[in-house]
Amino acid sequence: MEPVAFTHNLWLVAASLCVALMAGFTGLSLTKGLSAQSAAHRKVVITFAAVALGGGIWSMHFVAMLGLQLPFVFYYDAAITLASALVAILVVGLALLMLHFGRRTRQKLVLAGAVVGVGIIAMHYIGMSALEMCRAVYTPLGMTLSILSSVVLSVVAFGIAYGKRKHRNILLGTAVFGGAVFAVHFIAVAGTRFEPLVATTQVGPLIGNEALAIGVVLSSFALCGAFLLSTTTFLPADPVAEAKPAPQPAPDAAMPAAQPEPDRTPDPVPGTGKVPYEHDGRTHFVDAGSVAAIRAEGHYTYIYTRTGHFFCAWSIAEAAKRLAGANFIQTHRSYLVNPAMVSGFERLKDTGVCYFGLPDLTKVPVSRSRLKDVREVLGV
Incomplete structure (x- = not known):
């Protein structure tokens, strides 16, 4: 059959970009200062970050695909779609384990970024194979460009975010990572042709693509927000406020104030602490x-x-x-x-x-x- 022309719902395209940025910010923020924590604590936080970052990568892809508009009805196989989400989460978790256990070197940063880049493109093509009533046909040029862009942009994003673990680097790394996931998806789609298949069944999706996309977006933001609120604080604390002692209750006027015990702790010697x-x-x-x-x-x-x-x-x-x-x-x-x-x-x-x-x-x-x-x- 002849390939068909396609367009996108621009609102869902914009929503997919927001999901990618939110997921990138959450995953990169959760792991800030993590190397100083115990191994058990690191594993728990890396699990949260992998779910947020990997799940966000998948959510961006899925929302963008739900925004794909073809001149015929199509939907997705649930089992294959779930498998693509698990691939994204597991690959991101592997990269974070590499970065937060052992010495973090430039070579390890490049390797972790490459692993995530390969995971992104693998998740994309696994997800595309879930299409029902439609067949995706890939061009060699489109696949080559999408693989190269995924790996290169992911390495750059991890290099920025983990080169110096400062708020500015995390924000810039978030922008690059979110843009990378977004760009890779549409580079891959641009190199894809869609051909309708003869329907063998009349059973279609139970809910529309737009409603499903809204549900995925809201779920992604709720999940990322919960992780951020429960495990990290991006804004710096006020050390002056922290240093203020708690107010002491006034002594009872009818009773003489008790004399404080002398401090028997010896004064620390300067320079020996x-x-x-x-x-x-x-x-x-x-x-x-x-x-x-x-x-x-x-x-x-x-x-x-x-x-x-x-x-x-x-x-x-x-x-x-x-x-x-x-x-x-x-x-x-x-x-x-x-x-x-x-x-x-x-x-x-x-x-x-x-x-x-x-x-x-x-x-x-x-x-x-x-x-x-x-x-x-x-x-x-």
């Missing part, structure tokens, strides 16, 4: 005196030393409390600084900047409220 950090799946310790600065990163921190910067499970408030006797000073709501390692200072009107001669740390901001204290400690 230990700061924990995570590297290669293990917890290490470094002398506080070797730490130049500590930067808040959500509910956690990064420490900067002469050899590099490392993830620390302390919050900025906990770091300030534990290092109270180690001569650290808070220059900004998100920074603690070791004055002994400051190589320069510059005042900028009512704020300032502390400079460091370290490869990973050149300068740290000084807020207006901290400027006077910092200048006094530095003697300027």
